[in-house]
Every structure is written in structure tokens, then in C-alpha cells.
Amino acid sequence: MKRWTIILSRGKTGKLLKIDITEGMKNSFFILLAVFFSAFLYLATQTYKNRRLLKDVIYASVKRQAYLYRISYLEASLKKYQDTMQSIKARDYPLRVASCLPQIDKDVWKAGIGGPPPVPVFLESYLNTKINSVKISVSRVSNEEKIIRSSISQEKKKVREKINLLAHTPSIYPVYGRCSSPFGWRIHPITHKPEFHKGYDIANRSGTPIRAAADGIVSFVGVRHGFGNTVEIKHGYGFKTRYAHLRKYIVRKGQPVKKGDTIGYLGSTGFSTGPHLHYEVRVLNQAVNPYNYLDVNSHSY
Numbered sequence: 001m002k003r004w005t006i007i008l009s010r011g012k013t014g015k016l017l018k019i020d021i022t023e024g025m026k027n028s029f030f031i032l033l034a035v036f037f038s039a040f041l042y043l044a045t046q047t048y049k050n051r052r053l054l055k056d057v058i059y060a061s062v063k064r065q066a067y068l069y070r071i072s073y074l075e076a077s078l079k080k081y082q083d084t085m086q087s088i089k090a091r092d093y094p095l096r097v098a099s100c101l102p103q104i105d106k107d108v109w110k111a112g113i114g115g116p117p118p119v120p121v122f123l124e125s126y127l128n129t130k131i132n133s134v135k136i137s138v139s140r141v142s143n144e145e146k147i148i149r150s151s152i153s154q155e156k157k158k159v160r161e162k163i164n165l166l167a168h169t170p171s172i173y174p175v176y177g178r179c180s181s182p183f184g185w186r187i188h189p190i191t192h193k194p195e196f197h198k199g200y201d202i203a204n205r206s207g208t209p210i211r212a213a214a215d216g217i218v219s220f221v222g223v224r225h226g227f228g229n230t231v232e233i234k235h236g237y238g239f240k241t242r243y244a245h246l247r248k249y250i251v252r253k254g255q256p257v258k259k260g261d262t263i264g265y266l267g268s269t270g271f272s273t274g275p276h277l278h279y280e281v282r283v284l285n286q287a288v289n290p291y292n293y294l295d296v297n298s299h300s301y
Helices: 023-098 125-167
Strands: 003-009 016-022 178-181 184-185 194-197 200-203 209-211 218-223 228-236 241-247 260-268 274-285 286-288
Touching: 023 125, 218 241, 228 260
Parallel strands: none
Antiparallel strands: 003 016, 178 200, 184 194, 200 274, 209 260, 218 228, 228 241, 241 260, 241 274, 274 286
8 A cells, every 4th residue: 555754844853753644545634734724824814904904994093083183273273263254354344334334244244155065075974074064164264254355445445535535625724824704795895895705815924835725636827807816726526726816826737736735825916905815615616615624623734
């Protein structure tokens, strides 16, 4: 009968292990050996898969914590930004009142958003809820920021318009001195007849500088009947001023002037009984009382 001998070495000890297998046991032995190696390969494969799975779980856990940290950081930053926006919104109310602008409707401030349901990013619903909450808050704050920017732009425009209006509105004394004849009915000092005086006469020494009462463009320089040397300025917004009886004017027609600029010198040209300025203010070409456009509390230009 044939025999098979398998010799196994024990490694460093050098001892040899002999296994004799008869012809009848050969097939059973190789089947047992195949089963053993199959089991060994299966266990090795499962161990490798389990290690990979454990590595993936650890990585996913670390990644989850990183996302949670980033979300918490974003929420904290967003909270500070929201507080800042609330502070700006509170300051916007009096600014719109001062600018004569209508208040922004509460429904506009809500900055509603819409759209299809968000696509889940993570398998964990908690993370998806947190992320969606942050996205909604960011969108709302972003919309509020746009509203604030638009409101501030409107306020700036209104303020510039008001500043421009004030600059072009007669509001200072063209010259200081004694009022020798107010606006309204009077007896003409030369003709001695009743007349409606459309200006405000201010007496002072001849040669005293005359100032422009507001920003504008010189529309006339020259001599007008009864008024003598005259300067007229168009200020826009329907305002026009006239400065008459000047000894001398130092501006030309079409010249831009600023409020407080010297345009001439007080005199007594035309129908005049002495050195004074005849000062007129016209609104839409209608003479109005210049006294209402004089800064009675100011003593400087």
C-alpha cells in the first residue's frame, strides 16, 4: 500500500514533524486541508473588512464632529451678525423719519424665502436639520442686509437732496444793518405815494460787502430802472433773489456763486435816499417777505 509522508518544520527549534498518510486517507486529508485554508482565508478577509469598516466609522465620527463644530461656529457668528442687523434696523427707523421716508413694512422685514424642500446632505436627520436651519437664517439675514442697504441708499439720497435744498434756499443776511423799510405797504420815500414794497431795505455804510443769500447762478447784472446797479441770482427750487442800489457789482451773468460769496458792495444808485440794500426774495416769481428767509439768530456768514 502506498504511503504519503508530509514533513512539517517547527521553525527555530528545527524539529521536524512527520505525518504519514495512506492512500485511503489522501483524499480526506486534502479535503480537510482545503477546508482549513478556506476558513483561514475567510477569517483573514473578514478581519480586513472589519478593520476597514472600523476605520471608516472612526473617520465618519471625526468628520461628523468637525461638521458639528463648524455648524456651531457658523451659528455663533450668525447670531452676532443678527444682533448687529437688529441694531442697524433700530437705528434705521429714526433716520427714515428724519429723511421723510415711509417706514419699511413689517412683512418686508420678514424677508420670506421659499423653494423646493432641501436635498438631504447627510444620512443623519439631526445634521440635515441643523444645516437647513443655518441656511434659512443666512438667507433671511442676507435679505435683511439687502433691505438695509437699499434703505441707507434712499436715506443718503434724501439727505443729499435736503442739504442741496438748504444750500440753495436763501437763509442768511446779505448784509447786516438797520431795516430802513420792511416788506409790505408803505409811502414811497421819493414819490410820497402809497406802494407795495416787494423787498426788505437794509441800511449800512456805502461800500459794505453784499453776500449771496444762497447757492445759485447769477441770472442778471446791470442797471434796472429805479433799482440802479442790480444783481439777480437764480437758486433753483423756485427761489430767486435780487440785490439792488449797489455801488458796484463784482460778478458776471452765468457765474455760479455759493452762499456767503461777495457779489458787490452796498451803495445808493437808482431811486434812493441814502446807502442801503434793496433785497428781494421771490418764490416761483412771486415776491415774498425776505424777513422769513433771514437767519435772525446768526451773526456770521
